[in-house]
Amino acid sequence: MDESSVRAVGWARSxxxxxxxxxxxxxxxxxLEALGWAHSLAGTVDDVLLTVSELVTNAHIHGRSNARLVMTWDGRCLHITVHDDSTAEPTPREPSRDRLGGRGMLLVxxxxxxxxxxxxxxxxxxxxCFCPSSPSVESH
Incomplete structure (x- = not known):
């Protein structure tokens, strides 16, 4: 096997x-449960789930489009990608007491x-990207 190649597993959903x-x-x-993260990396799972919520919500509300969600685990990092039809890039905004929302990318x-x-x-x-440092994470 070529040393420069990366073995990864991934899933996609519209x-x-x-x-x-x-x-x-x-x-x-x-x-994530199938990867064995549910118990060994519960804190990371919570972070991933909140991030997924924010990115999908942004795609629907700000992108005004369907969200295409791709999750890839390469044995070192979990990559969560959300694609939408808008070309406008998300930018973290300073929180404000005068408006709801606007904190999603700060959370991410x-x-x-x-x-x-x-x-x-x-x-x-x-x-x-999430790179858990726990040696108990399985590389599938």
């Missing part, structure tokens, strides 16, 4: 605008080890 973030969280939780920034936005021909993809 979430129409009529689908709430709970459906996305439940779907992700099921796959605080919870994920890293995150990035990539423009695509038909919108953008936002990817948040």
């Amino acid at each position: 979430l129409p605008m009529s689908t709430g973030p709970k459906a996305a969280r439940d779907w992700v939780r099921e796959h 920034d605080a919870l994920a080890d890293d995150w990035e936005v990539r423009p695509c021909p038909h919108g953008k993809s936002v990817t948040a």
Whole structure:
């Protein structure tokens, strides 16, 4: 096997605008349980689920589109990517007592080890990465 290749497992799901973030969280939780994270990395699971909620909500509300959710585990990092049809990039905003919302990307920034936005021909993809350091995490 080529030493530069990466072995990864991944899942993808389309979430129409009529689908709430709970459906996305439940779907992700099921796959994290299959990876053995439910008990050994409960705190990381909570961080991932909150991040998924924020990214899917942003795709639906700000992107005004369906969300395409892709989750990839490469043995070191879990990559959560949400694609939507808007080209507008999310930006963390300072919290305000005068408006609801606006804290989603601040949460993602605080919870994920890293995150990035990539423009695509038909919108953008936002990817948040989680790199648990626990040796009990299985590499599937």
